[in-house]
């Protein structure tokens with residue numbers, strides 16, 4: 001298949017899963033806007049490498065997914081520079097681990113803003129162009145935590161369940177316009193997000209680092225393996241293919257069997 005001539009925007013695309021999705025879409029020929037935080041020079045290099053290796057157009061946007069105005073500016077710039085967004089990947093996300101009674105209110109607000117509300121803001125701005133073209137793909141990176149809970153992750157679990165609900169609702173609203181809207185729900189993938197939550201998980205559960213990896217992360221997944229970023233990238237490419245044109249409103253688990261239990 002080819003995504004040549006399509007424009008993709010990936011939020012949280014400067015690291016981990018989002019970067020793998022951006023690379024996978026570009027490898028199929030899509031021009032890619034890569035949103036994310038981090039060092040601007042390193043991010044510019046990421047986009048340059050993708051542009052060169054895949055012979056596509058690519059640039060980075062540092063828009064903060066907590067800020068609806070910044071999101072609107074990012075969407076307008078993308079349209080001006082690369083044309084209507086055909087493939088929207090809502091992937092930006094953060095995590096915080098602590099008992100609910102100690103959960104900082106600002107962390108709750110930040111997680112809901114980045115992991116859930118940002119997708120509402122991008123979707124409402126992208127849908128009109130997709131409807132006009134009669135083709136669009138919206139892919140939301142949810143999580144196994146959109147289907148099941150784990151203790152000490154109140155905001156994350158709530159945001160991911162919300163993202164699954166947003167996905168289904170928008171899928172119904174766009175089903176007759178050639179637009180599909182789906183979640184990919186990874187299990188544990190070894191990225192900075194997972195690595196950075198280990199100290200708080202050790203504290204919340206009274207475990208060593210090795211116990212967190214073996215008895216919390218890998219124990220959740222019957223395969224006893226981490227999912228890889230490239231496996232999520234491949235799923236995103238599949239959802240953009242004609243073979244997936246009747247898949248909409250779905251929540252596709254790539255979680256080593258976690259949520260089958």
Ligand code: NAD
Pocket residue numbers: 011012013014015016017018035036037038062063064065066091092093094114115141142143144185186187188189190191192193194
């Ligand atoms: P990561 O930390 O490697 O990447 C997160 C990305 O989000 C980075 O590009 C970062 O710059 C960006 N980001 C964070 N805050 C932002 C903000 N305010 N504005 C703009 N961008 C922001 O993490 P990851 O594991 O690749 O996570 C990507 C997505 O996958 C998240 O939505 C996460 O919830 C989801 N997910 C991850 C796992 C896992 O095990 N790693 C499992 C299930 C779901």
